[in-house]
Amino acid sequence: MPKDPYAALGLTKTASADEIKKAYRRIARTDHPDLNPDDPLSEARFKDAGRAYDLLKDPDQRRRFDAGEIDASGAEKAPRGYYRDEARRPENPYAQGRAGGNPFNDAFDPDDFFASFGRNRGGGFNRSGFGDRPGEDTQYRLSVPFLDAATGTKTRITLPEGGTLEVAIPEGARDGQILRLRGKGAPGFGAGRRGDAFITLDVTPHPDFERDGDDIVVTLPITIDEAILGGKVPVRTVSGTVNVSVPAGASSGQVLRLKGRGVKGRTGKGDQRVILRIVSPPRIDAALKQFMEGWRADHPYDPRAGKEPV
Template identity: 55%
Template sequence: MADDPYAALGVAKTASEAEIKKAYRRIAKTDHPDLNDDPAAHDRFKAASAAYDLLKDADQRARFDRGEIDAQGQERPQRRYYRDFSEGAGNPYRTEANYGDFSDVFADLFGDGQGGGQGGPRRGRAGGFGGGGFGGAQGARSFDMRGQDHRYTLEVDFLTAARGGTTRITLPDGHSLDVQIPAGTRDGQTIRLRGKGGPGMGGGGPGDALLAVTVADDPDWRREGDDILTTLPITIDEAVLGAKVEAQTLDGPVKLTVPRGASSGQKLRLRGRGLAGSGGTRGDQHVELRIVMPARVDDELASFMERWREGHAYDPRATPRGGRP
């Protein structure tokens, strides 16, 4: 894991949020385990993912820059040694020079495993640090600690995020895992995989894997909140005469009525065809019409338009549609 997330992404510390995102996507496109079998590429992708996960969060980035957390997002411990603690004023375990038995100190710090009333210590298992206990001292007790959460970034395509689905990821240990993507997943949303993080200590369970989702751009679909926007090409005659045409939605194709006299840029609404919202309702789909000319304007079409223009000429630039001159 890189100690400098900026270096892992190849950006300066003054890089903008957009520059950081662009740098991560560039690395993901070349070094993702699904695209590159080189172990060195896997390491670069792993480091870049952790770096992007840290720096895309403005609060976390600021804390890292101030030195409050490390590159893994963990709190930086104060540089304090046991001797400083043991000889501190007011410490009930203070001794003059005997550092032979640490068991009471660790029992006080971590709980010694026996219920001693509400908030009381718990007594743990003896010899938890292997063999004769911590540092060879007899009577040292073990403690249970949950494993660390591991953070990753997962890029999914727009339709998988919108419709929901399953995507396969490769963890740093080489194991593959199928991840369920909920319908309506947003860019920046976190998916928690319980028990897929770091191993615990003693009787502590493993941590979780936290996947920060990045939704890839799609040329045919755009998102605005829970609404989605698409573009529908139509012909000249469909625009003039009106027509029923097929339009794609997240749920499959539907028939859409193009009104007579439609113009490019005009939007039609399909209610309830958008993304799943937090309240259980769905947004709408807005379909923007775009008139597409035929591949070749033949003599018949040109002749017709010339005759039509002689008696019906108009200037849309002088009088905007729906407005005034």
């Protein structure tokens, strides 16, 4: 049984949608398998958090889980008293007849039973077999890593009844997108065609990339000297690492744009927005401290001038 989704994220049922997202991103940053190789506990925490986020990020699924309609895996739960009530329904042949609910008593008419069964199934049934009817559509959910959704891939899902189904994830696939696989549902009756399979995609968030429409947003840490002097700095994109030109005199929060480095949309590819963040060195040594003190004495300036205090 999957772990309680709120507990997996270190939250309670009162958590907001934003708190749920932040909790998952925090765990993804600390316990991602790429950052903790050969650490099964971190991998388990990451997987539990991913399953929890997949369930709770959807408001309707979260409501249904909180109401006890589905379990932590997203599977349907029978309502309380369902099986008792179902057994007692007057139209249920197993609720009639002799004590114990046996329909095959002296009054049992097989013609009536099979005709009623055929009507409940949608018609076409008689004592010689089913008529030609299309098969049922099937519904599945598929968890897709962020980068696979951005660049497109092929994968397989294991079906509950056994076997696998190949699924082509289109480039630029979105969270919640539904794929329709024609003829991959349940088999039909007689000469009826197979139903279709509908795959709902759950795109797993990435610790570094965030999607905004068709744009990709990343934060790029830079050093003090890179901010002052400028230069070429490597930055990850969904399709690989490229060098970005940091202008001299860059500030934290400044946004650089990489054209066409986003994800595929209806009108082409989006861009990648790179948000600069200046990071001080881990240790301020005497030479840097002395230099900055001398520079500040000779070059005073106030970046907050003219702004009202918050």
